[in-house]
Amino acid sequence: MRYAQLVIGPAGSGKSTYCSALAQHGVDVKRNIEVVNLDPAAEYFNYTPMADIRELIHVKDTMEDEELHFGPNGGLIFCIEYLLENSDWLHDKLGDQEDDYILFDCPGQIELYTHLTAMKKLVKQLQDWNFSICSVFLVDVQFVTDGSKFISGTMAALSVMVNLELPHVNILSKMDLLSKGAKNKLDRFLEPDSHFILGDIELCGNTAFNVKHRKLTEAIGKLIEDYSLVRFIPLNLKSLENVGDVLLTIDNVIQFGEDQDIKTKDFEDNDDT
Numbered sequence: 001m002r003y004a005q006l007v008i009g010p011a012g013s014g015k016s017t018y019c020s021a022l023a024q025h026g027v028d029v030k031r032n033i034e035v036v037n038l039d040p041a042a043e044y045f046n047y048t049p050m051a052d053i054r055e056l057i058h059v060k061d062t063m064e065d066e067e068l069h070f071g072p073n074g075g076l077i078f079c080i081e082y083l084l085e086n087s088d089w090l091h092d093k094l095g096d097q098e099d100d101y102i103l104f105d106c107p108g109q110i111e112l113y114t115h116l117t118a119m120k121k122l123v124k125q126l127q128d129w130n131f132s133i134c135s136v137f138l139v140d141v142q143f144v145t146d147g148s149k150f151i152s153g154t155m156a157a158l159s160v161m162v163n164l165e166l167p168h169v170n171i172l173s174k175m176d177l178l179s180k181g182a183k184n185k186l187d188r189f190l191e192p193d194s195h196f197i198l199g200d201i202e203l204c205g206n207t208a209f210n211v212k213h214r215k216l217t218e219a220i221g222k223l224i225e226d227y228s229l230v231r232f233i234p235l236n237l238k239s240l241e242n243v244g245d246v247l248l249t250i251d252n253v254i255q256f257g258e259d260q261d262i263k264t265k266d267f268e269d270n271d272d273t
């Protein structure tokens with residue numbers, strides 16, 4: 001078995017920073033964590049990738065091509081489909097090391113995860129190569145600090161979960177940037193309590209539309225609460241302990257380390273006899 005995190009989320013949510021921080025954390029705790037760059041338009045990241053899609057195809061190739069003439073978003077989708085058609089390239093780059101742990105740093109176009117099929121096909125390919133994989137959806141915490149934004153962030157997470165059909169972890173990134181007041185408020189959101197979230201939704205006038213709209217928001221809030229549909233884990237990359245905890249949560253989801261535990265236990269049992 002091999003292990004992977006599909007690191008996804010909106011543009012600028014901190015995916016590449018997360019990947020490089022986790023790779024560095026791996027070095028600190030003597031764990032091998034590799035990163036693969038899957039963003040064909042990436043300009044800068046702070047890690048040494050074990051594979052980089054830009055070596056295969058760059059989004060500029062698709063935009064400058066006389067026949068294709070894509071814009072940046074269409075070009076990106078073309079690149080991911082091109083990668084799927086040339087999966088041998090990725091297979092070679094990934095090698096076949098048992099117990100490998102790889103982060104896939106994905107592009108920031110949210111439509112790739114909410115309704116297009118290219119990412120799903122990529123996931124299927126990785127599973128066929130024996131990867132235990134989960135999606136890690138990053139949301140910039142600064143975009144969910146009031147009630148209505150929190151609900152819309154939650155709905156975005158939910159549509160990604162439904163589309164990818166993978167074990168899934170939602171992360172609130174950039175916690176280090178949050179003020180103390182905002183942090184306290186967020187704590188109330190994180191214990192799903194739709195009444196608190198709803199109390200934080202501003203009503204601009206009591207027009208018939210606003211009243212209806214509020215009812216809808218309440219219904220969605222209640223649905224999320226009653227079914228515990230979406231949970232977020234806050235991540236502060238500046239806290240070593242927090243990074244370790246988040247990694248452990250994800251390890252459990254992809255069952256990383258379970259074999260090792262069993263092996264250790266067998267050994268201990270043998271010792272007793």
Ligand SMILES: Nc1nc2c(ncn2[C@@H]2O[C@H](COP(=O)(O)OP(=O)(O)OP(=O)(O)O)[C@@H](O)[C@H]2O)c(=O)[nH]1
Nearest residue numbers: 010011012013014015016017018107108174177237
């Ligand atoms: N303070 C702080 N800044 C962060 C953190 N994570 C990311 N940033 C900053 O946010 C910006 C975007 O970060 P990236 O890691 O490039 O985000 P991304 O999701 O990879 O962006 P795209 O690949 O363009 O979609 C950069 O300026 C980062 O320095 C964080 O945990 N704390």
Ligand SMILES: [Mg+2]
Nearest residue numbers: 015016039042
């Ligand atoms: Mg990036």
